[in-house]
Amino acid sequence: MRWSRFIFSSALLTCTLQVIAGDSIYVEDVPESKYDKRIHRYQRHWAALIPTEFVIQNAGNMGIASAGIGWDYGKRGQWETDLLLGYIPAHNSSRGKLTMTLKENYIPWSISLTPRSVSVKEKGRWSIEPLTASIYINTVYGHEFWKTQPSRYPDSYYDFMSTKFRLNIAFGQRLSFTIPEKKRRRFNKMTLFYEMSSCDLYIRSKIQDSSVPLKDIIGLSIGLRLQTL
Amino acid sequence: MFDTHPYDVDVHGEKGVNKKQMAVIESRFADKDTLRVAFISDTHLWLSDARDQVEDINHRDDIDFVVHCGDLTDTATGKEYEWSRDILMKLNCPFVALIGNHDYLGTGDQTYDVMYGEKDFSFIASRVKFVCLNTNATEYDYMAAVPNFDFMETEMVKDSDRFDRTIVVMHAAPYSDQFNNNVCKAFRRYLDFFPGLMCCVYGHDHNDTVSRIYGDDLIFYAIDCAEHRNYRIFTITPDDYEVEQIYF
Numbered sequence: 001m002r003w004s005r006f007i008f009s010s011a012l013l014t015c016t017l018q019v020i021a022g023d024s025i026y027v028e029d030v031p032e033s034k035y036d037k038r039i040h041r042y043q044r045h046w047a048a049l050i051p052t053e054f055v056i057q058n059a060g061n062m063g064i065a066s067a068g069i070g071w072d073y074g075k076r077g078q079w080e081t082d083l084l085l086g087y088i089p090a091h092n093s094s095r096g097k098l099t100m101t102l103k104e105n106y107i108p109w110s111i112s113l114t115p116r117s118v119s120v121k122e123k124g125r126w127s128i129e130p131l132t133a134s135i136y137i138n139t140v141y142g143h144e145f146w147k148t149q150p151s152r153y154p155d156s157y158y159d160f161m162s163t164k165f166r167l168n169i170a171f172g173q174r175l176s177f178t179i180p181e182k183k184r185r186r187f188n189k190m191t192l193f194y195e196m197s198s199c200d201l202y203i204r205s206k207i208q209d210s211s212v213p214l215k216d217i218i219g220l221s222i223g224l225r226l227q228t229l
Numbered sequence: 230m231f232d233t234h235p236y237d238v239d240v241h242g243e244k245g246v247n248k249k250q251m252a253v254i255e256s257r258f259a260d261k262d263t264l265r266v267a268f269i270s271d272t273h274l275w276l277s278d279a280r281d282q283v284e285d286i287n288h289r290d291d292i293d294f295v296v297h298c299g300d301l302t303d304t305a306t307g308k309e310y311e312w313s314r315d316i317l318m319k320l321n322c323p324f325v326a327l328i329g330n331h332d333y334l335g336t337g338d339q340t341y342d343v344m345y346g347e348k349d350f351s352f353i354a355s356r357v358k359f360v361c362l363n364t365n366a367t368e369y370d371y372m373a374a375v376p377n378f379d380f381m382e383t384e385m386v387k388d389s390d391r392f393d394r395t396i397v398v399m400h401a402a403p404y405s406d407q408f409n410n411n412v413c414k415a416f417r418r419y420l421d422f423f424p425g426l427m428c429c430v431y432g433h434d435h436n437d438t439v440s441r442i443y444g445d446d447l448i449f450y451a452i453d454c455a456e457h458r459n460y461r462i463f464t465i466t467p468d469d470y471e472v473e474q475i476y477f
Contacts, residue, residue, distance in 0.1 A: 019249050057231060058231060059231035059232050061232050061233070061234055062234070063233060063234060063237060064233050066451075088234045088237050089233075090238075091237060091238050091239035091338070092238045092240055092339065092343040093238035093339045094339065097234075099234065104460060119339075130346055140234065140235075140236065142336075144236075144335060144336050145236070150370075152367050152371075153367065153406075154406050158334075160335075161304060163236065163304075163334050163335040166235065190296060197232075197236060197387070201235050201304050201306055202235070202306075202308065202433065204304075205274050205303070205304075205306075205308075207275055207307065207411050208274040208275075209274050209275060209276040210277075211276055211277050211280070212276065212312070216308055217308070219230065219231060219232030220230050220231055221231070221473070
């Protein structure tokens with residue numbers, strides 16, 4: 001829908017220019033040339049890179065807090081890709097560290113809590129997403145961490161792991177509010193969510209020794225998503 | 230509940246373990262005639278085995294203290310450090326723990342510093358000095374003083390009026406993949422300067438070998454990993470010592 005709005009705006013802008021240039025209200029109905037089509041397609045593709053959401057969340061093995069941008073897509077916006085920057089405070093270590101996360105979310109259902117009779121335009125709409133499933137890769141910056149084992153180790157000593165990259169999975173739930181059109185300033189939808197997550201090393205430890213308590217390897221994360229487009 | 234990162238160095242619970250435990254050992258066993266010391270090692274993620282091991286040691290009420298020869302963790306996450314410490318804290322007797330090569334992964338060595346303390350340390354019980362040396366040179370790309378000859382020189386003479394014999398403990402033995410093998414022979418020479426050197430004890434290899442690594446009189450006792458469910462008890466009498474291998 002936003003693409004049609006984009007094309008419409010572009011068309012409108014073109015008209016305005018013509019109006020100014022020709023000092024006339026007469027607009028010739030010229031069919032879109034091959035060039036125009038190509039340019040519109042070109043703009044449409046690049047415009048797809050504009051983030052549609054801002055995301056902030058705490059913990060989740062990505063740092064004390066992470067913030068970044070997200071894109072939602074799919075017929076019902078049921079897919080999301082997030083790019084987040086996180087921060088691990090120094091705590092007892094030599095210094096604080098930055099992390100980066102690439103996260104993919106799948107939201108199979110969205111259930112409206114606001115009756116259909118209520119106008120979304122005027123009153124907005126509350127909805128819940130009873131399940132979100134996420135998979136994400138986190139990388140931590142610092143010379144202490146390596147992608148694959150350094151050459152100083154015997155061959156295949158730490159083949160099973162990287163200290164830099166962590167693969168995480170998470171499941172969660174959401175509560176969303178679509179802002180009524182008149183009250184929109186920067187955002188059109190706000191979503192509060194929580195996730196329960198664990199990472200590859202923790203799952204591995206549970207597989208190696210089943211006595212590892214689940215509460216030690218599953219962490220909670222709370223976050224906010226603000227939709228702009 | 231809120232997990233910051235597996236390699237976040239944010240130690241909860243007991244910190245500076247070795248220093249506190251060594252103070253107990255030194256005060257409790259300064260003049261004890263016969264010393265019974267259990268050596269365990271390489272518990273990694275075999276937490277259930279480690280728990281059974283601790284229980285087995287607790288069942289014998291004649292163990293004076295326990296020495297863990299390193300590899301307290303498998304991937305050196307803060308959680309793993311806490312799991313293994315909490316198991317060791319269940320021991321009825323005092324204990325100390327060395328750092329193993331696995332305990333270095335990520336920022337694990339910094340977690341060790343906070344949770345246990347110095348990587349080279351020593352203490353005296355029954356006039357025997359236990360010199361615990363960091364020998365994980367590979368973890369530093371051989372760029373650090375590992376093994377630390379300065380520390381060894383200091384320990385040879387420090388408190389010399391309080392000990393007559395020495396046991397040297399390390400995680401990785403000379404000629405292993407972790408030792409700085411360029412200094413194996415120099416290391417052997419230095420060992421001779423320790424008063425009444427009895428033997429060396431190490432972990433890392435996940436086996437129970439007893440060998441004369443240098444082909445001379447000095448015996449090296451390997452301590453097996455927790456998964457193999459055995460450990461050693463050293464009974465140190467005023468003029469000799471005995472070693473038993475315990476299966477649990």
